Amino acid sequence: MKHATLSRTVIGGLSVAALGAGLLAGPARASADPSQKAPGNGPTATMVVHPVIDTDTVGASSQQRTWASTLGVRNAGGIDAPDSQASYLQFDVSPAVVPGTIVSARVVLTATPDSAAPVGTQLTSAFVSNDTWNGEQVTRYDPIFTLTGATKPAATDIAGSTAPLRTDHGAVRYEGDVTPAARTENTGDGRLSLRVWTTDQNAAARFHSDDHSIGDNRPALLITFRPTTDRDRTNAADAAKDLADAREYLRRLGPVKHDITLPSVGRHGSRLRWSSLDDQNLDDRGKVTRPTADLPDADIALDIKVTDGSVTLRDRLQVVVPKDPGAKPAAPVDAALRPVAVEREVTDLISRTWGTTFTPVTPPTQVLSREIPVAPGQSVQAAIDDVAAAGGGVVRLGPGVHPLTTPLNMRSTVTLVGAGQNRTVIQYTGTGSAITTTLKQLQDVVMKGFTLEGVKGDLGGAIGIYFAGADPESAHHHRIALQDVTVKNFPGHGVHMKRTTDIITDHLTSMYNGEANSLFHNSYWLFDNRILQSDTQLSKPVLGKGAKYTSTSDVITQRMTIHQAVGNGIQADGSNDVRIFFQKVNISDVGKTALWMICEIFSNPNQYTEDSTYAPDHVIINRSSFVGNLRGGVWKIAQDVLVRDSVFDNIQDDLILMKSYPEFENVKFKQAPEYFTDNSQVPAL
Template sequence: MKHAALSRTVIGGLAVAALGAGLLVGPAPASADPYQDAAGNGPTATMVIHPVIDTDTIGTSSQQRTWASTLGVRNAGGLDAADSQASYLQFNVSPTAVPGTVVSARVVLTATPDSTAPAGTQLNSAFVSDDTWNGEQVTRYDPIFTLTGATKPTATDIAGSTAPLRADRGAVRYEGDVTSAAQSENNGDGRLSLRVWTADQNAAVQFHSDDHSIGDNRPALLVTFRPTTGRDKKDAADAAKDLADAREYLRRLGPVRHDVALPSTGIHGSRLTWSSLDDQNLNDRGKVTRPTADLPDADVALDLKVSDGSVTLTDRLQVVVPRDPEAKAATPVDAALRPVAVEREVTDLISQKWGTAFTPVTPPTQVLTREIPVAPGQSIQAAIDGVAAAGGGVVRLGAGVHPLTSPLNMQSTVTLVGAGQDHTVIQYTGTGSAITTTLKQIQDVVMKGFTLEGVKGDLGGALGIYFAGADPESAHHHRIALQDVTVKNFPGHGVHIKRTTDLLTDHLTSMYNGERGSLFHNSYWLFDNRILQSDTQLSKPVLGKGAKYTSTSDVITQRMQIHHAAGNGIQADGSNDVRIFFQKLNISDVGKSALWMICEIFNNPNQYTEDPAYAPNYVIINESSFVGNLRGGVWKIAQNVLVRDSVFDNIRNDLILMKSSPEFENTKFEHAPEYFTDNSQVPAL
């Protein structure tokens, strides 16, 4: 994507930003109250609100929907014709989102560069009174629903919303007046659902959706409102100025080659919160890591939230991080699996508490005497098949981007090694799973030194790495290792391994996965035993959890980090979920619970299960930190839990304990643990 330019205009002596700036403030009135005119009404302000969700539907298809990468509008013979397409958007216009009285509202959609509809094509908006098409999941990070032509919610055309496509600041846009509907919903449930369509026969338009679009390209609702209190008026004005300043600051930076200062406070007092969608190249604190000469420039989406009192404005900005032609050239990566040492304190505690019941992981056996090199564009699968047929060996991926459109079928005793995470990228655009196997049992597989990247917003919902043994007891996979591997941007699981014995991950980064739904995670281990995870980064899952452990045993995680999750950080559950050791676990800023250890059966999570067999048993948490989460932990019937030398400092609760009585040693709490003996008394979670 190209950098979104910021357009600025001077109105009444005040500089205001264009569409993507978040809020436009009118001229200061001449009165004793700088936020109120002579009539006592005060000036109006215009907020830019982005969708809670947007998608489209074609004819009478019944595909499950989530965020769409683009929004299609097409008239192929009536709204319900087989090839006709309509776009649906929902905006939050509740009083908590709009701090004042709605004066007017306009929906704005921007056509993509490949849209073929000519300027002048007429479009219109209709009001959708039935919001249940959203499945009552109305947050930005958790919408899944079914929207079909046969069951499309009834929509009523909004008078004045019909308008043509027009050229605007180098783009083509539709701007429809939806004031009456916005006013109604501002006084109602606050959810403004719209359908955008065209009555022009044979007209077809493709619009940018809110899925990773930048700045002015994002769908928007421009709501002009009159703040109700002096405090709201000032908050709105200050937040608007600070957001406009932030956009201008990034625009002036241009392509960034060095670390960027991302301020936490605007000069007008607003609180600024930044969230990068690509930590590899630019993290939330502004640290820049330029792509190597082997890779293309990075276009990094950077979400910004500006909060001032009752007003919160959001925008998605863009920073271009150019590749570094002078970066150190790729050097051959040793294909041999690097030994992973378990911290001495971990082995000592396991010996004291669990004795010989705990079985440590066995690493894979490798064949390193045979190699097949693969350059970008050459067949990785042919090389895998070749070394496997010869009895095992190494497939060595060269530096650069390796496009992949169909799953890699791994074989036993194969090591897949790249030139390093910063030099070799496997870019997967297919369906199913990027790296998997068709074998019922596979063994001695090593993946090392590369980045595996999916496509965000892909409704096909591909997974990154997926291995599943044929049977939980009699037909496990054996000895699989991931070392120095990054997995990102997969709508399904990033890494999902089940029915496997002996799993080793070392310096694994799995981030931005799980967009397909709350049941998809950065990593998911199911019916696995003997797991060692060291120096693992599992932050920013889109919908699901950083890590999920179901029916796992003999697990050691050391130095794992999970930050910024909308839901839970870690979930542990399932029958025989036993002997799990968390060493130096660091979880922060998750929207629900940092560590969710429950007794609900994993395949029926909505029914409480009063059975200790389905709860984690024998768990040690040592030298760990749970800070800034909504809750530090919710543990139900978790037995034989020891917490040592750890810190809990969370927003609402540190620990909610349902029939669980952990042993605490030298552990600090901001809120005292809360104990319950009846699940009906446990606070709503």
């Protein structure tokens, strides 16, 4: 199916009422008509807001919590009783979402079919002060919020919020008036944190959460507000309608088997930005790749950002891409490593600029005459051990899901090959690292043709692929290659190698890694020498960077893409970080700096180091693009940097240079580079 053009496509024929008819209807509810008059106070507008986070907690202990699949409340003898359960929800009611004065706000929860509480059960809402329910890693797939305090977080009952469960349009719902708290937070930091609990002794209820749900069963905050200006009223109404249209559009599509249109403009003029959390099966443009018959259906979270003037609304929706039982079997993947050619322009520039000081990568040696097949459910480790003991060979993973609960211990001269990235999945649910080694010097390893997948939301710190030589001088790993491999959904690094020489990555996709904290990245090279990266996709790290190079040398990166990052796209730092070539690197839409080359010591990044030893030296950036990021580059004492035929077009700054004086040849800037000689004068970053 030919993919539709997105430039001005809009979703038509839907309205906000299509989503919220059950929630907004009825004589006791505020009208969805933005022109409704409030007596003596001008027109009001109405919107439906869904949670930033919702969860529940049991007992009298502090807990780290993420999204809960359902929300529970139970009165087992007081709010702090060991078996009592309370639900917590946080909504964004900042002026960017609600641009005006809140007239009324009502929280609505819908009971699940298995909820035990009868109609008439009383529930109440309480306001949780924001310093006792703090957001951590809120951009994660499963955002974390910490419920602190000696027992459950302190909360103050909201007058008027006590109400019974009642039947409403075929569903059982609780609806509590939380207007005073919403008003306070609308003029405060914008975070409205609520606790919902039942006041009836021994009563227990269960509600739908916002975890991947679509439609009227989602927890909601129904807000009527008086816009600050007529323009705000129009923006809010249009953004809400376009978001509702998007939700309903996906709901009507149901499971998708072909490419879909993800519009860039809503019917009411809002700008729509989509971000898939599984590009393998559905990318940001709506291109669909169905899993093969050997794999499960793909359940995909799809984020949407709706912007209309002063108003920005965000939501997480869900798309199911069913597996394709009719997919034709693919030809077996050739276990031999394909040669990776370096672009002629790169080799010419290296020869002209660095001469013979640059040492190119050496590929692994393979043994292809010996092969052991492994079907899903059989031991991959046993096959690795067998071919290694025989002097090397190929472990061939069959199509399907290979579950893995303990780390694979790689051995030298072993090739691990699957049936293709969309056919063979190693699904890791253990701790530590999914693929690693106990050898002090691992060598001649090839991994090819599979997907390595961790668990979203599991903060155990697992890393996808981790190899570390025993000694920085005498015991490096040697000659390791990844080709046609996807690594995703690991809370730690996707790929991390250190004290390793001769690394090749070709058509490596490492995405959605680094959930645990900002020190984990899609790829991290530490104390490594001679690296060749070709056709690499390192977009959407959850908290860390797309790529980090610390104390690396003789690096060629050609045709790399990093798109959407909360922080920096690439970071290069550390002693002896020398001879790095970026060819056709495209970095866009990162929240901080696209290319961050600094002199701070990596082990103490908060302390400025006035020492060029710790800054990248001998860097070439050729035919690259840094567009739509907050900043294009921040380079501190980076020496001998050549930038050619590249584009900088960013939001705040294109290039901040601290005692760094690059040479530019045919480089386009939106804003002129800024030069500094005193680090204290460098803008806050």
